[in-house]
Amino acid sequence: MKKMKVFLLTIVMVFTLSAGSVYAENSKVSGSASVGVFSNYVWRGQKLSNSYVIQPSVGISYKGFGFNIWSNIDSDYDNTFEHTETDFTVDYAFDIDRLSLDVGYIYYGLEGAQDTQEVYISAGYDILLNPTLTFYYDFDEGEGGFIVASIGHSFELPGKMELSLGASASYNMNNEVMGYDDSGDEFSNFYNGEVSASLSIPVADMISLEPVIAYTFPLSNDAKDALNGISDDGDDDLLYGGLTLTLSF
Numbered sequence: 001m002k003k004m005k006v007f008l009l010t011i012v013m014v015f016t017l018s019a020g021s022v023y024a025e026n027s028k029v030s031g032s033a034s035v036g037v038f039s040n041y042v043w044r045g046q047k048l049s050n051s052y053v054i055q056p057s058v059g060i061s062y063k064g065f066g067f068n069i070w071s072n073i074d075s076d077y078d079n080t081f082e083h084t085e086t087d088f089t090v091d092y093a094f095d096i097d098r099l100s101l102d103v104g105y106i107y108y109g110l111e112g113a114q115d116t117q118e119v120y121i122s123a124g125y126d127i128l129l130n131p132t133l134t135f136y137y138d139f140d141e142g143e144g145g146f147i148v149a150s151i152g153h154s155f156e157l158p159g160k161m162e163l164s165l166g167a168s169a170s171y172n173m174n175n176e177v178m179g180y181d182d183s184g185d186e187f188s189n190f191y192n193g194e195v196s197a198s199l200s201i202p203v204a205d206m207i208s209l210e211p212v213i214a215y216t217f218p219l220s221n222d223a224k225d226a227l228n229g230i231s232d233d234g235d236d237d238l239l240y241g242g243l244t245l246t247l248s249f
Contacts, residue, residue, distance in 0.1 A: 038055060103120070
């Protein structure tokens with residue numbers, strides 16, 4: 001049933017993108033399609049693969065409303081290539097002077113685990129380092145919250161390239177999806193920190209290439225226990241990276 005749902009929603013998305021590309025000039029529809037190859041699948045500090053992954057994504061937006069499909073293909077899932085996840089995101093973003101707000105919903109379609117769902121709200125302010133605070137609430141399997149505070153800055157380089165540096169810190173709020181402490185209980189405590197650097201390189205009209213490198217690490221003993229329990233090899237900190245090719249329209 002889950003695979004049929006993913007298939008049908010994918011067909012709807014492809015149709016919507018096709019129509020949007022035709023009428024983009026008049027209706028101001030915009031979108032992007034990308035494919036990334038990464039050394040590992042890392043999500044909120046959790047190491048969810050033992051080898052490299054391929055992550056395609058396609059999204060479309062219109063007057064602040066957005067819809068995105070993202071997937072993960074694991075190169076070493078039970079010793080074979082396997083599609084392990086497809087996520088669907090619907091959101092609405094708008095600005096109030098220098099304040100940017102984004103509210104949305106995410107459906108996580110998982111292979112080998114229970115699907116789950118989140119709603120979120122994000123607020124950012126257009127000042128130095130662009131501070132942003134995002135609150136996620138998993139109302140399904142996790143039944144808890146997750147907060148991410150982030151900062152970042154971009155530098156223009158010759159050749160229309162752009163270097164982006166970022167850092168974030170997170171806090172878990174009894175969200176079971178984020179793992180358990182050493183007593184096997186859900187917990188509220190600081191979760192993971194992450195620092196990253198990426199370089200956007202234009203390679204053609206509307207096409208860019210972006211290498212990225214990041215380091216993630218636990219911010220509390222509770223998080224360390226949770227991350228050790230989730231990772232197959234017990235890793236709780238990780239240096240990882242990848243390369244993404246993006247077509248924007």
